[in-house]
Amino acid sequence: MPxxxxxxxxxAIRRSPGVRRHEQRSGPVGKLVDGDPLxxxxxxxxxxxxxxxxxxxxxxxxxxxxxxxxxxxxxxxxRRCLRPVGGELHAEVREIYRPRTASxxxxxxxxxxSGEQLDLAPLVRDALLLALPLAPLCRPDCxxxxxxxxxxxADGPCGCEHAPTDPRWAVLDDLKPxxxx
Ligand SMILES: [Zn+2]
Ligand SMILES: [Zn+2]
Numbered sequence: 001m002p003x004x005x006x007x008x009x010x011x012a013i014r015r016s017p018g019v020r021r022h023e024q025r026s027g028p029v030g031k032l033v034d035g036d037p038l039x040x041x042x043x044x045x046x047x048x049x050x051x052x053x054x055x056x057x058x059x060x061x062x063x064x065x066x067x068x069x070x071x072x073x074x075x076x077x078x079r080r081c082l083r084p085v086g087g088e089l090h091a092e093v094r095e096i097y098r099p100r101t102a103s104x105x106x107x108x109x110x111x112x113x114s115g116e117q118l119d120l121a122p123l124v125r126d127a128l129l130l131a132l133p134l135a136p137l138c139r140p141d142c143x144x145x146x147x148x149x150x151x152x153x154a155d156g157p158c159g160c161e162h163a164p165t166d167p168r169w170a171v172l173d174d175l176k177p178x179x180x181x
Contacts, residue, residue, distance in 0.1 A: 006121040008057065010064060010113075017059040026052040029072065029124050043076030043132045045089070053124050055093065063098035063113060066120070070127040079135040080144030081152050091127040 005027035013021050029051040045051065055068030070093055075086035097113040111122055143153035151158035 004119070004121060006053070006124060007117045007119055009116060010057070010118045011116045013057055013064065014059060019059075021057045022055075023057060023120075024052070024054050025120060026050050029121065029128065043074055043134070043136055045072045045074050045128050045132070049073045051124055051128060053093075053120050055120070057118070060096070063096050063110065064118060065094065065096050066118070066123060067094040069093065070124050070131075072124075072128050074128075074132055076133070076136050078138035078142055080142045081138060081154060082145070083138045083152075085136045085138045089128055089131040091131040093123060093127045095123050 005025050006029075008023050008025070013019075027050065028048055029045060049072055051070065051072035053068065053070050055066050055070075058065045058067070070089075070091045072089050073086065074089050075084065077083065078085050096110045097118055098110045099113045111119075145151065146153055146158045146160050146162075148160040148162070149158050151160075
């Protein structure tokens with residue numbers, strides 16, 4: 001197996017505190033950690049997709065701060081019509097890596113630092129997971145599927161008799177501002 005593209009050697013960085021170090025790394029992220037693809041509620045970063053980290057490393061007291069941007073393509077299904085949708089994720093990151101000590105083993109605020117390498121993979125993975133859209137739409141006004149026949153309403157009316165308003169939503173209609181149109 002080739003070495004992970006997300007491992008950054010930190011020996012030199014640690015020797016020169018105060019000097020910001022820029023790192024640009026890219027590679028697949030889906031299979032680097034745990035072997036699972038990144039998936040949230042039907043949207044995902046495809047397992048073989050190229051993610052990118054464009055970050056600065058700063059030596060701080062007791063650790064290293066990593067800040068910058070993480071990006072990757074994503075894909076999923078429109079929440080309303082189920083057509084494939086996708087795009088590019090961009091996430092700002094600012095995280096701290098610290099060596100683990102006995103008292104900080106369960107420190108969930110920071111990433112572990114061990115040996116002479118800093119592993120960007122968990123940071124990239126976490127940032128992308130948080131950035132994945134939970135309920136993507138193919139377009140903001142997607143008409144969705146007919147609840148009766150399942151036809152894609154973007155293709156035009158399906159001919160079904162649609163009940164004017166579900167009584168459960170009548171309350172919400174009453175809350176809508178009036179006097180428009
Ligand atoms: Zn749609
Ligand atoms: Zn229909």
